[in-house]
Amino acid sequence: MTFPANWQTRRARFSFSRRDVRGADAPLASATKDGVSLRSDLDFAVWNPDSNVSNYKLVEPDDFVIGLRSFQHGISHSAVRGVVSPAYTVLRSAGDLDPRFFKHYFRSSLLISHLANITQGIRQGQAIDIEAFQNLPMPVPPLEEQRRIADFLDAETARIDQISQLRERQRRLLEARRWSHFQAELDRAQADAIPLRRVIRSVIDGPFGSAFSSDDYVDEGAAVVRLGNIGFAEYKGGDQARIPTTLFERFRYHEVGAGDVLIAGLGDSRNHAGRACVAPDLGAAIVKGKCFRARVEKDVADADFIALLLSSPVGASAIEGRGSTRSMINLEIVKSALLPIPPLARQRQLVSEHRKSWLHTKATMSACDRQLATLAERRQALITAAVTGQFDVSTASGRGVTE
Incomplete structure (x- = not known):
């Protein structure tokens, strides 16, 4: 891909240094598709609090983490201080880079396509080849332009995320309505x-x-x-x-x-x-x-x-x-x-009533799913266009950007 003429192209090894600080007194964290989060904020069903974490790596705000699934969803930006698995790679950006710009670049379809090409192993054992990553070319706009792009994307992605959250909430309410209707009918049956x-x-x-x-x-x-x-x-x-x-x-x-x-x-x-x-x-x-x-x-x-x-x-x-x-x-x-x-005849009646109600609710939920997929596609297209210089964010609204 060709970047704007005033942008540099620099290999990752010259823009990001690997950090390997172990034994820090910090809470457990994990790299997810939404960024690095503390485990206490996530739904981790399996974790032994007595496990030895002395070998875990320290990650701090504005660090980046290459996790086990990064080849699928990109590299995770950290807004927290914590310790992550020793299997992860922690990166710190150089002083002439705005981490907020690379927070978005590392989730762009361009970068993810590069990561998919430098994975090792098969199936669940896939992992990014760190040496190959360090040789990837990275766009480096002038610092002020990095900041403008980051400001633009922070605002636009937040707007899209807000709409997505409303659609997800609507979907959850529809799911709840499905079961509240069934519960009400079951209560009326007064079965032991x-x-x-x-x-x-x-x-x-x-x-x-x-x-x-x-x-x-x-x-x-x-x-x-x-x-x-x-x-x-x-x-x-x-x-x-x-x-x-x-x-x-x-x-x-x-x-x-x-x-x-x-x-x-x-x-x-x-x-x-x-x-x-x-x-x-x-x-x-x-x-x-x-x-x-x-x-x-x-x-x-x-x-x-x-x-x-x-x-x-x-x-x-x-x-x-x-x-x-x-x-x-x-x-x-x-x-x-x-x-x-309840008696068999009432069971069958409840099933029939539920099917009729569920068909309508399911159609509305499917519409929500389609809207969520469209929003996700637009968000990705917007990020990729901005971080590769396909349009000038100082004049662009982000509306009308297509894949």
């Missing part, structure tokens, strides 16, 4: 809470995790139901794993049939353990470890209702009420969960 085991014929979990791995997956073969396939009363088949039929035959005990209830044994901050959906016709299929397959007693329970109930806040509360956490459950917790289960 009973253990789930009284309406299911059988429930099993998947084979132990080491029974097979992703290396065993093939393009054609028996389907493997994984956690990512189990949505909130919805089967997500977009990333359908498969194993050879010969391997499937070894694990037929864990077989899944159309109409079975699939229950997630693991959860996180957004997806509670115990959420469920009904299996479509997958042909030959099994559940993987930490996924459960349940079959209902068809004369007293409707599979779609059970999946809906377990996916709702009512189901989440019932699962937690059995002494579990939102992150992990076992078969006994599932079977002993106390849930309000």
Whole structure:
């Protein structure tokens, strides 16, 4: 790419120095797609506070961090003082650079494309080649122009982010409305809470995790139901794993049939353990470890209702009420969960009413998703155009910038 004539081009090693200060007394931090944040401000479900962090690297405000996923989302700017994993690389900019300009440049599509070309390893082991990074050419506008671009982008991206936050809030409210409507109808049914085991014929979990791995997956073969396939009363088949039929035959005990209830044994901050959906016709299929397959007693329970109930806040509360956490459950917790289960005819009526309501709500949520995607694309295009000198920010409003 050609930059404006009054801009310099300088290799990264001459603009950024590597910092390696260890053993500092500072809180834990981590590099995310939104920048470097303190762990206390993030939702970290797994961390042992007694872990030895004496080897962790100090990062300070206006430092930059190359993390494990930087080749996907760019290099993270820090606004905090903390210590980060020794696997990270910490950078400090030279004195003639405005860190705010590079905060944006390091998230531009241009830089991310460069990073994608200098990664090492495969799959989860991918990492940026730091020596190759140091040889990357970086645009260096005059300092005053760096500041103008940074001021412009700070203001424009903040405006876009504010609109995005409003759309995300709208989406959350729509999601909440989905369940509040279901809760209201369920309350009107006035059903007694009973253990789930009284309406299911059988429930099993998947084979132990080491029974097979992703290396065993093939393009054609028996389907493997994984956690990512189990949505909130919805089967997500977009990333359908498969194993050879010969391997499937070894694990037929864990077989899944159309109409079975699939229950997630693991959860996180957004997806509670115990959420469920009904299996479509997958042909030959099994559940993987930490996924459960349940079959209902068809004369007293409707599979779609059970999946809906377990996916709702009512189901989440019932699962937690059995002494579990939102992150992990076992078969006994599932079977002993106390849930309000009305007569079969009323179950089917509730499912039908929910589907009609959810279709409308889901369409509105999809519109929000499209708007969020457009805003993200515009934000990225705006950043890339500004930090590469494609327009003069002193006169540009940012409106009308396209990819």
